Amino acid sequence: MSELTIEQLREKAKKLGLKVPPNIKYEKLEEMVQVAVYKKEIELKEKAKAERAKDVSAMLSLDPQTKAKPAPETIAIANSKKVYAVYEDANDDEADIEFNKGCTHTFHLYHGYLHVLPQCLIDENKDMNNPIGKRPIHAMRQNPNSRVDNMISTIIGHKRRYRYEVYGDAPQDAKFGVILDKAIYDKLGVPFPEAA
Numbered sequence: 001m002s003e004l005t006i007e008q009l010r011e012k013a014k015k016l017g018l019k020v021p022p023n024i025k026y027e028k029l030e031e032m033v034q035v036a037v038y039k040k041e042i043e044l045k046e047k048a049k050a051e052r053a054k055d056v057s058a059m060l061s062l063d064p065q066t067k068a069k070p071a072p073e074t075i076a077i078a079n080s081k082k083v084y085a086v087y088e089d090a091n092d093d094e095a096d097i098e099f100n101k102g103c104t105h106t107f108h109l110y111h112g113y114l115h116v117l118p119q120c121l122i123d124e125n126k127d128m129n130n131p132i133g134k135r136p137i138h139a140m141r142q143n144p145n146s147r148v149d150n151m152i153s154t155i156i157g158h159k160r161r162y163r164y165e166v167y168g169d170a171p172q173d174a175k176f177g178v179i180l181d182k183a184i185y186d187k188l189g190v191p192f193p194e195a196a
Contacts, residue, residue, distance in 0.1 A: 004030075006026050006029065009026070009029045009030060009033055010029065012033050013029065013032060013033050013036070016033065016036040016037070016040065017036075018032055018033070018036055020032070070102070070104070071102040071103055071104070072102070073101045073102030073103075073105075074101075074102030074103070074104045074105070075102075076102075076118075076120045077101060077102060077104075077105055077118045077120060077121070079120075080118035080119045080120035080121070081118070081119050081169060081172070082116055082117070082118060082119075082169070082170040082171070082172055082174055082176070083116070083117060083118075083119050083122070083166050083167075083168065083169055083170055084114055084115070084116060084166070084167040084168050084169075084170050084179070084184070084188055084190075085114070085115055085117050085122055085164045085165060085166045085167065086112065086113065086114050086115070086164070086165045086167070086190060087109040087110065087111060087112075087113065087115055087117075087162065087163075087164060088111055088112060088162070088163040088164075088165070089111050089161075089162060089163075090159065090160045090161055090162055090163045091159075091161065094111040094112070095111060096108070096109060096110045096111055097109050097162075101121065105176060107121070107176065107177075108177065108178065109162075109178075110178050112193040113178050113179070113180075113193055114167070114178070114179045114184065114185060114188070114190055115176075115177060115178050115179065116170045116174045116175065116176050116177060116179065117164070117176060118176070119166075122164045122166065125161075125162050125164065126160075126164070136155040136157075136158055137155065137156055137157045137158060137159055138153045138154065138155060138156070139153070139154055139156045140152070140153060140154075141154050167188045167189075167190055168188060
């Protein structure tokens, strides 16, 4: 602040609301203005901090009437029709899978068995844009950046990771999961899987 003239300091003090005696020395006036500026900065910071704390507490306070909204996947599963479908691992590994959808439904899918599944889940896994439903196909090719005969692995396409064969609509009150009742297999014309 030492670059300012005494008149500029007086003007600044007036803007800050300070009462300046007419015969004040330059150093004393400069000190008064600096202290007033620091106080104003601290005041503004404290005010902003109080407003932020008020906003955060308003966001955190929950209204007892407010209920948590379900995940979009949960809504899609609830609104989807239920179907009988046989799950198969498309990679011939005959692997069983387990996954969670929408934080409320855990699905255990067993290779070759009939399941009650939501139609939206089958449609989602058939979508090749969904990374869960596809597996990359690799091929070896010449490295264009190498002078030596150097082969690198490259993704040349994708193949389906899972297959579903839908055998009809399931009752809407049926629970999701694997079906072990032979009568349902016989009714739908699905061969009952043999125990390994």
